[in-house]
Amino acid sequence: MTENQTLTVRDNRTGEEYEIPILDGTIRAGDVGQIGRTDDEPGLAVYDPGFTNTASTRSAVTYIDGDRGILEYRGYPIEQLAEKSTYLEVAYLLIHGELPTKEQHDQWVHEITFHTFVHENLKSQLQGFRYDAHPMGMLLSSVGALSTFYPEARNIKDPDIRHEQIVRLIAKMPTLGAWSFRHAQGKPYVYPDNDLTYTENFLSMLFKMSEQKYDPDPRLAKALEVLFILHADHEQNCSTNAVRSVGSSQVDPYSAVSAGIAALYGPLHGGANEAVLKMLKRIGTVEKVPDFIEGVKNGDEKLMGFGHRVYKNYDPRATIIKKAVDDVFEVTGVNPLLKIAVELEKIALEDEYFVSRKLYPNVDFYSGLIYEALQFPPEMFTVLFAIPRTSGWLAQWLELVDDKEQKIARPKQIYTGGRQLDFVAASERWA
Numbered sequence: 001m002t003e004n005q006t007l008t009v010r011d012n013r014t015g016e017e018y019e020i021p022i023l024d025g026t027i028r029a030g031d032v033g034q035i036g037r038t039d040d041e042p043g044l045a046v047y048d049p050g051f052t053n054t055a056s057t058r059s060a061v062t063y064i065d066g067d068r069g070i071l072e073y074r075g076y077p078i079e080q081l082a083e084k085s086t087y088l089e090v091a092y093l094l095i096h097g098e099l100p101t102k103e104q105h106d107q108w109v110h111e112i113t114f115h116t117f118v119h120e121n122l123k124s125q126l127q128g129f130r131y132d133a134h135p136m137g138m139l140l141s142s143v144g145a146l147s148t149f150y151p152e153a154r155n156i157k158d159p160d161i162r163h164e165q166i167v168r169l170i171a172k173m174p175t176l177g178a179w180s181f182r183h184a185q186g187k188p189y190v191y192p193d194n195d196l197t198y199t200e201n202f203l204s205m206l207f208k209m210s211e212q213k214y215d216p217d218p219r220l221a222k223a224l225e226v227l228f229i230l231h232a233d234h235e236q237n238c239s240t241n242a243v244r245s246v247g248s249s250q251v252d253p254y255s256a257v258s259a260g261i262a263a264l265y266g267p268l269h270g271g272a273n274e275a276v277l278k279m280l281k282r283i284g285t286v287e288k289v290p291d292f293i294e295g296v297k298n299g300d301e302k303l304m305g306f307g308h309r310v311y312k313n314y315d316p317r318a319t320i321i322k323k324a325v326d327d328v329f330e331v332t333g334v335n336p337l338l339k340i341a342v343e344l345e346k347i348a349l350e351d352e353y354f355v356s357r358k359l360y361p362n363v364d365f366y367s368g369l370i371y372e373a374l375q376f377p378p379e380m381f382t383v384l385f386a387i388p389r390t391s392g393w394l395a396q397w398l399e400l401v402d403d404k405e406q407k408i409a410r411p412k413q414i415y416t417g418g419r420q421l422d423f424v425a426a427s428e429r430w431a
């Protein structure tokens, strides 16, 4: 510790002073707990609902600088990965911490490709869902169910066993996601095609009908690849925190990842792109954009897909998605809502209201347009997020399992209820 890397705190209740070390720009909650501690009283605690200013872990997976609009996986800028890499290579990078050699890459792709099939009993489980079941509900329960097919997965201290579950999870997510999609349409589930790449195979399982072999459009497969790379990790967000929190009980990774899927299911996390689409449809025409913007400035509306808790600059993923939009529309034809989106962005980026509040487009502003162009119903949007995020969740889970500083997650509370009440039996209360 260099000199002055401490915080001097004076407890005005007692006049006592404490010197608390500052490490990595943080103070230890345990050190705060020494303040005011006596034999009878607990020390000071920190109240931080939603962990807005609490670091829960050290992590070397993803770096974000929200003010500068920087996102890096394992130190590599997202822009370079989206342009030059594939999703599976990025997944390898996230999980292993380094880019693969040719042999490592080929082995990794081979392993993932040959674990894409799921047990037939799991297929029966999916088929048992109601015809209109939400695909996220199907996905989270089937991923949880995987733990029953691989009971050895609970040996989380064994690196070989861990590796096998990681491969299985990354491999099977597109299969389960695609089958959840087909289920709602009453179409037969399509088995994986191991001749295809990860995203091509996903497209095949989604859209193949009676043809012998599905021939995915390479531009769509590439756009999906980019979207998957952009969604692979985003450090300690709600679903990653869920995976880590549940994983801290040392449960198997299937159960931990299904907790992540459950967190992603919530509208505050995975649902914003659907809200963007609804907003664009409601606006209806480019001419109505100025009125809508006025409504936002008056506080009557929210410009969905703008603003971010972390990014106070252009979300770097939004810039990349915008390029992918053009590629997809080249295949599918232009979605008329795009014009409205472009006009909204143009006005908002020049308007004092948005500029002064540092409100820029986020990843969801354009992704919904792409998903709709690919004919996904809005319920599938979050599934399309969960599939690539699996590699990030697992990279974070691996870090957790090996982190000697981690303990079972167990936050404190400020108790606000009654105390020492006298229980009166029901027979007397209701008499």
Ligand SMILES: CC(C)(COP(=O)(O)OP(=O)(O)OC[C@H]1O[C@@H](n2cnc3c(N)ncnc32)[C@H](O)[C@@H]1OP(=O)(O)O)[C@@H](O)C(=O)NCCC(=O)NCCS
Residues within 6 Å of the ligand: 272, 296, 301, 302, 303, 304, 305, 306, 307, 308, 309, 310, 357, 359, 362, 363, 364
């Ligand atoms: C993402 C989001 C929840 C971040 O919220 P936050 O960091 O807590 O920011 P705040 O809610 O404190 O917003 C700061 C100011 O900007 C305004 N603001 C934030 N997002 C806005 C939006 N999308 N449209 C209009 N005004 C917005 C707030 O009203 C507030 O204004 P005020 O200072 O006059 O009260 C928020 O920007 C939002 O709801 N965006 C739309 C939903 C969305 O796209 N979510 C996806 C995120 S990936």
